[in-house]
Amino acid sequence: xxxxxxxxxxxxxxxxxxxxxxxxxxxxxxxxxxxxxxxxxxxxxxxxxxxxxxxxxxxxxxxxxxxxxxxxxxxxxxxxxxxxxxxxxxxxxxxxxxxxxxxxxxxxxxxxxxxxxxxxxxxxxxxxxxxxxxxxxxxxxxxxxxxxxxxxxxxxxxxxxxxxxxxxxxxxxxxxxxxxxxxxxxxxxxxxxxxxxxxxxxxxxxxxxxxxxxxxxxxxxxxxxxxxxxxxxxxxxxxxxxxxxxxxxxxxxxxxxxxxxxxxxxxxxxxxxxxxxxxxxxxxxxxxxxxxxxxxxxxxxxxxxxxxxxxxxxxxxxxxxxxxxxxxxxxxxxxxxxxxxxxxxxxxxxxxxxxxxxxxxxxxxxxxxxxxxxxxxxxxxxxxxxxxxxxxxxxxxxxxxxxxxxxxxxxxxxxxxxxxxxxxxxxxxxxxxxxxxxxxxxxxxxxxxxxxxxxxxxxxxxxxxxxxxxxxxxxxxxxxxxxxxxxxxxxxxxxxxx
Numbered sequence: 085x086x087x088x089x090x091x092x093x094x095x096x097x098x099x100x101x102x103x104x105x106x107x108x109x110x111x112x113x114x115x116x117x118x119x120x121x122x123x124x125x126x127x128x129x130x131x132x133x134x135x136x137x138x139x140x141x142x143x144x145x146x147x148x149x150x151x152x153x154x155x156x157x158x159x160x161x162x163x164x165x166x167x168x169x170x171x172x173x174x175x176x177x178x179x180x181x182x183x184x185x186x187x188x189x190x191x192x193x194x195x196x197x198x199x200x201x202x203x204x205x206x207x208x209x210x211x212x213x214x215x216x217x218x219x220x221x222x223x224x225x226x227x228x229x230x231x232x233x234x235x236x237x238x239x240x241x242x243x244x245x246x247x248x249x250x251x252x253x254x255x256x257x258x259x260x261x262x263x264x265x266x267x268x269x270x271x272x273x274x275x276x277x278x279x280x281x282x283x284x285x286x287x288x289x290x291x292x293x294x295x296x297x298x299x300x301x302x303x304x305x306x307x308x309x310x311x312x313x314x315x316x317x318x319x320x321x322x323x324x325x326x327x328x329x330x331x332x333x334x335x336x337x338x339x340x341x342x343x344x345x346x347x348x349x350x351x352x353x354x355x356x357x358x359x360x361x362x363x364x365x366x367x368x369x370x371x372x373x374x375x376x377x378x379x380x381x382x383x384x385x386x387x388x389x390x391x392x393x394x395x396x397x398x399x400x401x402x403x404x405x406x407x408x409x410x411x412x413x414x415x416x417x418x419x420x421x422x423x424x425x426x427x428x429x430x431x432x433x434x435x436x437x438x439x440x441x442x443x444x445x446x447x448x449x450x451x452x453x454x455x456x457x458x459x460x461x462x463x464x465x466x467x468x469x470x471x472x473x474x475x476x477x478x479x480x481x482x483x484x485x486x487x488x489x490x491x492x493x494x495x496x497x498x499x500x501x502x503x504x505x506x507x508x509x510x511x512x513x514x515x516x517x518x519x520x521x522x523x524x525x526x527x528x529x530x531x532x533x534x535x536x537x538x539x540x541x542x543x544x545x546x547x548x549x550x551x552x553x554x555x556x557x558x559x560x561x562x563x564x565x566x567x568x569x570x571x572x573x574x575x576x577x578x579x580x581x582x
Contacts, residue, residue, distance in 0.1 A: 089148075090115040090278050091136075091247055096145035098131050100479055102471030105131040106142070107302040113247070118269060118279040120289045120310075123299035124322055124511035125481030126469065129282055132299070133249050137169045138162040150246070166246030170236045172255060172509060173422070178225035183207040185224050186239045210238045213275075214268050229372060230261025237268060248272065249280040252509050254288060258372050266292050284511050286315055300324055323513050331544030332523040338363050338547065341398070342531045343500055348392035351378040353555040356392075360500065365522065365532045367546030369539070370575050375555035376535045377419060380502050384416040385409040396500070410439060415498030417489050419505035419535070421482075425489035428478035432470060433459045435477055435488050439496035462491035467517065483514025490521065501525065504535040519545060539568055553577045 092112035098105045106128040113119045121129050134140045136147065138157035147154050149165050157167075176185050183204040207220035216234050224232060233253060240248050254262045269279055269292060281293060289296060290310060298305040298321045305321055313321075339362030348356045353375045360366050368376045381387040383394065385403040394401050396412050403409050409416070418424040426435050436459050437443075443454075459473050466487040470480060477488055486506065493501060503522065507515040522545065526532055536542050542549055543566050551559040551574035559574035561567070 088114045090150060092148045093132070093136075094146045094148070096132065096135060096147070097143045098128075098135060098140065099143055102475070103479065104302050106135070109145075109299070109302075109304045111297050111304055111307050113278060113280060114295070115278055116273060116276045117294040118273060118281055118292055120281045120283070120293035120296040121299070122282070122284075122286070122289065122296060122318070122322060123305075124513050125483035126301070127299040127322070127511075128302040129299055130251070131302075133169060133251065133280070133282070136162065136167055136247075136249065163243060166244060167249070168240035168243060168245045168247070169249040170233070170240065170251065170253060172252045174232050174236055176224050176232060176235060178223070180224060181220065182218055182222050182224060182227070182235050182238075183220035185235055186210065186220070186242050188239070206242070207238060210241050214238070214241070214271055216264070216268060228258075228261065229256035230258060230264060233257065233261070233265060234268065237272075241272075245272075245277055247278045247280065249282070251282045252284065253281070254283065254285060255508055256372060261372075262288075284509065284515075286318060286512070289318075290315070298322055319512055322511065331541075332520050334365075334523065334545075334547065335527045339529065342396065344393075344395040344398075345383070346393045346395075348379070348382065348394070349390040350382040350392070351375075351387040353379045353382065353552075356552075356557045358550055358557070358560070360531050360533065362529050362531050363526050364548070365526050365534055365546050367542040367549040368533065368535045368552060369542055369549050369571050370552040372537060374552045374575065376552050377504055378555070379552065380416065380504055380533070380535060383409070384414060384502065386416075410496050410498070413497070413499040415493035415496060415501045417486075417493055417501065417503050417506060419508060421485055421489050426477045426485055426492070429476060431474045431476060432463065432468065432480075432488055433473040436462055436491045436495050439492055443497075458495060462495060466491055466521065481514075483510040483517070486510055486514070486518065487521075490518075494525075498530075500531045500533070502533045502535070505537065506534065507536075507538065507541065539571065542571075543568065551575050 089112040094110045096106050096109045109128065109132065123129055131140065135142050136157060138159040138161060141156045147157065177188065180188070183200065186207045187203050204220040211218050214237065218231055218234060224235060227235065253265060257265065273279065283289065293310045295307060295309055296313065296318065297307040300322060341359050342362050343360040346357050356379060370376050378387065382389050385405045385408050394403060401412050403412060422428060427438070433455070437455055463473055468484050468487050470484065477485055480488065506518055522532055534542065534546060547563055549561050549566065549571065550557060551571055553575050558577040561570065
């Protein structure tokens with residue numbers, strides 16, 4: 085067993101103020117396997133991989149790689165040992181070519197001059213080995229998220245990767261792109277590369293992984309062969325309890341129309357019309373890049389409307405900025421919560437009150453008691469797990485960060501709330517909490533828009549679903565008409581056919 089291990093960690097510990105992020109964790113990864121690392125948000129997965137990559141230093145414990153033991157890593161040493169990490173946010177330069185990105189920072193020519201033709205040829209050879217068709221001279225910004233993911237893999241291969249860590253690799257990908265990624269993973273495995281695969285999409289693990297390690301609350305729980313456990317058992321290990329994977333029963337009663345959009349053009353979308361009612365959850369389906377987020381950003385004033393009308397509570401509204409949208413009662417929970425949803429370096433308290441700070445002021449003075457009261461209310465109502473409301477948001481798990489984004493949005497007294505990929509990158513337990521919260525808001529009369537790439541999520545949560553393809557509306561279905569195949573067909577219609 086020991087000689088099979090390419091990586092083992094022993095009694096790793098990492099603490100932060102008020103939090104033990106990784107608590108005495110030990111386990112091993114076999115050479116050439118796909119090893120899934122799973123756990124709810126806050127389980128310690130991200131902290132663990134950052135210790136392996138040298139981004140952070142453990143308080144104590146050891147890491148053994150290829151038979152050599154280390155008490156800490158640094159980024160240079162980690163890369164020298166063949167460890168590469170592909171994070172959720174790609175580390176690419178959009179304005180550079182594929183080949184330039186693959187060899188970014190690498191001295192391949194042993195001179196002061198860079199031979200671009202040679203780099204393109206080497207990149208082409210890497211992609212040939214991976215059975216991937218990408219032009220090395222293409223600018224990265226012109227690639228789909230799926231192909232950008234493959235560029236990241238190509239970059240790792242160019243550095244003679246031995247252990248490739250992938251953090252939520254399929255989150256931004258289409259179904260077809262996921263299939264391509266899995267084939268590349270299998271190719272890497274055949275070449276002897278070890279993959280550590282982190283994902284909240286549990287169904288993927290049973291398709292791609294050989295073994296699974298579960299972490300919970302910073303502790304190691306168990307490692308098992310994938311064929312020795314089922315989805316229900318895996319969820320039980322992750323959550324420490326039986327957790328029903330279901331959607332809350334819709335109890336809201338649809339009321340009057342609160343939002344009407346007529347022939348809206350802008351940000352790549354064309355001639356889109358729909359209405360939204362009080363107490364409704366209206367879903368937007370479509371493939372990645374279909375134009376759903378682009379539409380939401382126009383509604384929220386983050387991107388300019390070219391033409392068309394937006395009516396709020398029956399009145400024509402001229403939304404020209406995010407501030408205008410907030411004043412009109414529209415809140416937006418963006419899909420990129422870390423870059424657009426929260427201020428990571430500010431506290432939970434500061435984030436929650438920031439959109440409506442005047443509400444907590446007496447003249448020029450902030451009423452701290454009123455501020456604390458509303459923050460405590462949301463922290464309690466949303467079960468934000470933190471030792472203090474003064475905790476920096478960057479130190480929270482993904483699920484708790486998402487709760488802060490929602491609290492920040494609702495604290496501005498919004499009545500129409502846009503949820504853009506609200507459960508992306510969060511665990512099954514936190515997902516259920518978000519679903520319950522959305523259902524509760526709808527039951528209280530709030531109007532919700534839900535953009536999601538998770539088909540089951542849309543089918544389980546929404547009263548109606550609108551389908552967008554290539555920036556155009558291609559269909560609208562009532563709950564009684566919901567059909568997954570029909571939605572996928574509508575999502576594949578070209579703009580010319582719409």
